[in-house]
Amino acid sequence: MSNADIRIKNYESLVSPGELAKSLPVPKEAAAKIEESRKVVNAILKGEDDRLLAIVGPCSIHDPIAAMEYAQKLKALSDKISNKIYIVMRTYFEKPRTVGGWKGLIIDPDMDQSYDIQKGLTTARKLLIDIVSLGLPVGCEVLDPVVPQYIDELMSWSAIGARTTESQTHRNISSGLSVPVGFKNSTNGGTINAINAIKSAKLPAAFIGVDRNGQTSVIRTTGNDCGHLILRGGDKGPNYYEDEVEHAKQLLLKNGVEPTIIIDCSHANSGKKFYRQARVLRSVVDQVLWGDKSIRGFMIESNLHEGNQKIGEDLTKLKYGVSVTDECLCFEETERMLLKVNDLLVRAERDETLTRPL
Numbered sequence: 001m002s003n004a005d006i007r008i009k010n011y012e013s014l015v016s017p018g019e020l021a022k023s024l025p026v027p028k029e030a031a032a033k034i035e036e037s038r039k040v041v042n043a044i045l046k047g048e049d050d051r052l053l054a055i056v057g058p059c060s061i062h063d064p065i066a067a068m069e070y071a072q073k074l075k076a077l078s079d080k081i082s083n084k085i086y087i088v089m090r091t092y093f094e095k096p097r098t099v100g101g102w103k104g105l106i107i108d109p110d111m112d113q114s115y116d117i118q119k120g121l122t123t124a125r126k127l128l129i130d131i132v133s134l135g136l137p138v139g140c141e142v143l144d145p146v147v148p149q150y151i152d153e154l155m156s157w158s159a160i161g162a163r164t165t166e167s168q169t170h171r172n173i174s175s176g177l178s179v180p181v182g183f184k185n186s187t188n189g190g191t192i193n194a195i196n197a198i199k200s201a202k203l204p205a206a207f208i209g210v211d212r213n214g215q216t217s218v219i220r221t222t223g224n225d226c227g228h229l230i231l232r233g234g235d236k237g238p239n240y241y242e243d244e245v246e247h248a249k250q251l252l253l254k255n256g257v258e259p260t261i262i263i264d265c266s267h268a269n270s271g272k273k274f275y276r277q278a279r280v281l282r283s284v285v286d287q288v289l290w291g292d293k294s295i296r297g298f299m300i301e302s303n304l305h306e307g308n309q310k311i312g313e314d315l316t317k318l319k320y321g322v323s324v325t326d327e328c329l330c331f332e333e334t335e336r337m338l339l340k341v342n343d344l345l346v347r348a349e350r351d352e353t354l355t356r357p358l
Contacts, residue, residue, distance in 0.1 A: 015121070018213050026153060033132060034155075040137075057074070058328060059090075074136060081338060089137065091139065107120060124150075140159075171205075182230040185232060188236070192255075231245065232268055249261065302331060302334040
């Protein structure tokens with residue numbers, strides 16, 4: 001009698017990353033666009049490109065059709081403001097949960113706890129290919145340690161969430177990702193764990209994972225020099241105000257890390273109220289206009305329509321283009337906000353006194 005797998009119900013074979021890539025290859029033109037977008041994102045985060053990086057999109061994607069409609073609208077907006085704001089679409093397919101709930105399109109694409117993960121991986125990869133083929137870069141949260149092998153080549157930016165920033169597994173994975181990685185401050189609002197994660201991910205690492213053929217392997221990395229801090233607020237409230245940003249900057253410097261900060265306009269910074277994202281963004285832009293060079297960009301949770309909705313038993317009753325996780329701004333308000341920010345940045349460029357520190 002074996003003492004192994006006592007609580008394992010069954011195993012299911014999964015398509016390997018290489019097999020999925022072969023069936024859903026990245027078109028050459030899209031691959032070239034991804035390579036270029038990665039260079040731009042890297043340059044912005046390193047302060048070599050003075051544009052602001054904007055990570056904009058749904059809290060989570062559950063409907064590929066609505067996501068593609070959103071991507072087309074976002075691409076049109078991106079083209080209007082690309083001289084000052086570089087947009088990366090937020091394409092989150094995995095959702096960390098404190099207790100329970102829907103875990104995202106990759107894990108449960110049918111939203112019925114059937115957990116058809118192979119369908120989820122296929123759906124996610126196809127959608128990412130469609131979006132990047134528009135010329136719109138994408139960014140994902142990295143949660144499951146194996147999933148990046150299926151979608152890493154499509155991303156231009158990635159994030160590690162507040163609940164996993166302390167995880168050594170995720171720090172190791174980040175050290176080998178092909179794209180910049182933003183680490184969110186802890187849910188309690190503290191930033192030191194994220195700063196330690198940035199330092200850890202910069203170092204070479206070795207860990208157990210799977211290769212492109214699905215073979216369990218020892219993966220050795222070179223380290224990621226594009227780690228950065230994401231301020232998302234915490235249990236005690238927001239941390240996007242000037243004092244909190246200054247404190248984070250000083251702590252980064254104290255720990256020998258170049259101050260590179262992205263501010264999340266949602267989550268605890270907005271109290272999870274979609275309409276408060278505008279006030280966070282106003283503060284971010286105000287700090288940038290007053291000469292804060294450490295702020296390299298921001299994040300906005302946005303969908304076709306505002307608010308959110310619960311996942312019920314009858315999925316046909318779900319409203320089209322409305323988030324099933326956190327509240328999101330509607331696209332029209334997102335467009336208004338970003339056009340306004342672009343206008344302010346353009347005016348500031350024309351008049352240097354607007355961006356000169358006191």
